[in-house]
Amino acid sequence: MTKATQEEETEATEETTETTKKKEDTTDILDTDLESLPGLGPATKKKLNDAGIYTILDLAVKSPSEIADRIGSDLARATEFANKARLQLVSAGVLEKDFVPASEIYKKRLAIERISTGVKSLDTLLSGGIETQAVTEFYGEFGSGKTQVCHTLCVMVQLPKEQGGLDAGAIYVDTENTFRPERIAGIAEARGLDPDQILSRITVAKAYNSSHQELIVGELGSVLDKQKIKLVIVDSAVAHFRAEFLGRGTLADRQQKLNRFMHMLTRTSEARNLAVVVTNQVQATPDAFFGDPNKPTGGHVVGHTSTYRIYLRKAGKNRIARMVDSPYHPDQEAAFMLGSKGVDDVPEDAPSKRR
Ligand code: GTP
Ligand code: MG
Numbered sequence: 075m076t077k078a079t080q081e082e083e084t085e086a087t088e089e090t091t092e093t094t095k096k097k098e099d100t101t102d103i104l105d106t107d108l109e110s111l112p113g114l115g116p117a118t119k120k121k122l123n124d125a126g127i128y129t130i131l132d133l134a135v136k137s138p139s140e141i142a143d144r145i146g147s148d149l150a151r152a153t154e155f156a157n158k159a160r161l162q163l164v165s166a167g168v169l170e171k172d173f174v175p176a177s178e179i180y181k182k183r184l185a186i187e188r189i190s191t192g193v194k195s196l197d198t199l200l201s202g203g204i205e206t207q208a209v210t211e212f213y214g215e216f217g218s219g220k221t222q223v224c225h226t227l228c229v230m231v232q233l234p235k236e237q238g239g240l241d242a243g244a245i246y247v248d249t250e251n252t253f254r255p256e257r258i259a260g261i262a263e264a265r266g267l268d269p270d271q272i273l274s275r276i277t278v279a280k281a282y283n284s285s286h287q288e289l290i291v292g293e294l295g296s297v298l299d300k301q302k303i304k305l306v307i308v309d310s311a312v313a314h315f316r317a318e319f320l321g322r323g324t325l326a327d328r329q330q331k332l333n334r335f336m337h338m339l340t341r342t343s344e345a346r347n348l349a350v351v352v353t354n355q356v357q358a359t360p361d362a363f364f365g366d367p368n369k370p371t372g373g374h375v376v377g378h379t380s381t382y383r384i385y386l387r388k389a390g391k392n393r394i395a396r397m398v399d400s401p402y403h404p405d406q407e408a409a410f411m412l413g414s415k416g417v418d419d420v421p422e423d424a425p426s427k428r429r
Contacts (some may be wrong), residue, residue: 075389080094084293093259096158106129107130108122108128108133110130110162111133111158111159113154113155113158116156121144121145121146122145125144125289126189126293127141127292128296129295131163131168131295132293132295133340134160134350135295136292137156137338138152139152139334141156160304169345175287176241178288180260182340185347186206186208186347187205187229187235188200188201188202188204188205189203189229189239189240189304189305189349190203190230190237190239191203191223191417192226192229193410193417194419195419195420196395196410196417197331198200198408199395199397199403200382200403202228204236204349204351205349205381205382206240206304206326206347206348207341208343208382209336209351209379209380209382210351210352211351211352211353211354211356211370211376211380211382211383211384212224212354213355213356213370213371213383214387215355215368215386218387218388219393219410219412219417220309220310220353222412222416222417223351223353223386223417224309224351224353225254225258225261225416226261226416227305227351228244228258228272228276229245229258229261229265229267229416231261231304231349232272233267240305242275242284242302242303243275243277243301243304243305244277245277245278245294245297245298245303245307246276247279247281247290247291247306247308248278248281249310249311250309250313251280253280255273256265258272258273261414261415261416264415266415273395283314283318284331285405287308287335288331290338290339291342294306298346299341303339303346304347305350305351306339306342306343306346306348306349306350307350307351307352308351308352308353309338311354312351312355312376315372316372329373329375332372332375333375336352336380337379339352339379340379352376354370354376355371357371364386370385382400382403383397383399389409391411392420393409393412394408394410395407395409395410407426
């Protein structure tokens with residue numbers, strides 16, 4: 075062996091050890107206990123634990139105002155903890171620095187993966203499927219197929235990559251009590267998969283009110299650490315907030331809580347490289363003279379935090395999906411149908427769709 079080859083080999087071994095070490099560091103840092111933060115004592119730790127915050131990652135993805143609420147401190151102290159947690163994660167390479175070279179962002183974006191919806195036309199509309207590192211919102215009136223899309227995605231995400239999945243599990247946050255395991259089993263069977271195996275990789279959390287819903291999403295970290303999860307569904311993201319905060323007087327409160335909730339989802343999707351899918355209802359705007367009077371609920375808060383919004387509407391027996399306000403997707407529509415496979419392509423010889 076020449077000297078040069080020998081040196082190259084040693085370098086390569088060193089590099090591998092370095093990579094392994096970095097990987098171990100990253101796993102460790104994700105589990106890092108709250109007390110490792112200077113100034114954070116056992117009493118504060120207990121309060122944070124009670125709120126479902128166990129690790130510095132859990133802390134870093136929370137907003138300072140929420141942390142302040144939980145530990146009963148002023149905003150300055152909470153901000154200090156959040157910043158310290160964030161800095162530790164930045165130096166471990168888990169979170170991004172404040173000033174980042176564009177090449178680094180590009181590299182991170184190259185890690186974006188896609189989950190097929192199980193429908194060719196919808197996948198085309200989404201340029202390949204539902205993206206990780208993003209929040210995708212499906213909105214539409216009752217029966218437009220939002221819940222069916224979510225059920226199908228829970229099955230699709232489990233497929234191997236070459237079949238459109240990410241070989242990973244899903245979490246389903248069910249706020250309307252519409253999650254049906256038997257429907258999942260049916261979809262799995264219709265797609266030639268083992269229902270029991272598919273069901274075993276879906277974790278369901280029922281949220282009874284908006285605070286409970288927030289708590290569940292805040293606690294996602296512990297489930298995400300234990301299992302390989304690439305899809306988090308919140309069906310519906312807005313319903314509890316709408317039902318609990320009625321009337322104009324409570325609107326500001328509602329929007330603030332909803333904002334906090336949506337941001338928590340965005341940060342989780344980015345930090346964990348997973349796809350978040352939320353559903354949303356529509357409300358009729360009586361002042362709309364032209365076009366479709368249906369608008370998504372949740373106002374600007376939901377609109378601004380969702381990376382992609384897809385409007386679903388009924389068209390006879392079929393459903394039409396339209397990409398709304400996407401920075402780079404073409405403004406187009408896709409027809410699909412609801413059937414035994416969950417959501418499915420409209421057969422080619424089907425009568426033309428009514429719009
Ligand atoms: P809301 O949650 O009420 O706002 O509606 P949604 O948009 O979530 O509607 P959902 O996805 O629940 O769609 C309901 C429709 O799905 C029904 O009207 C049925 O047409 C269809 N559907 C539900 N279950 C099945 C099933 O097992 N087989 C078939 N073929 N269709 C189903
Ligand atoms: Mg539904």
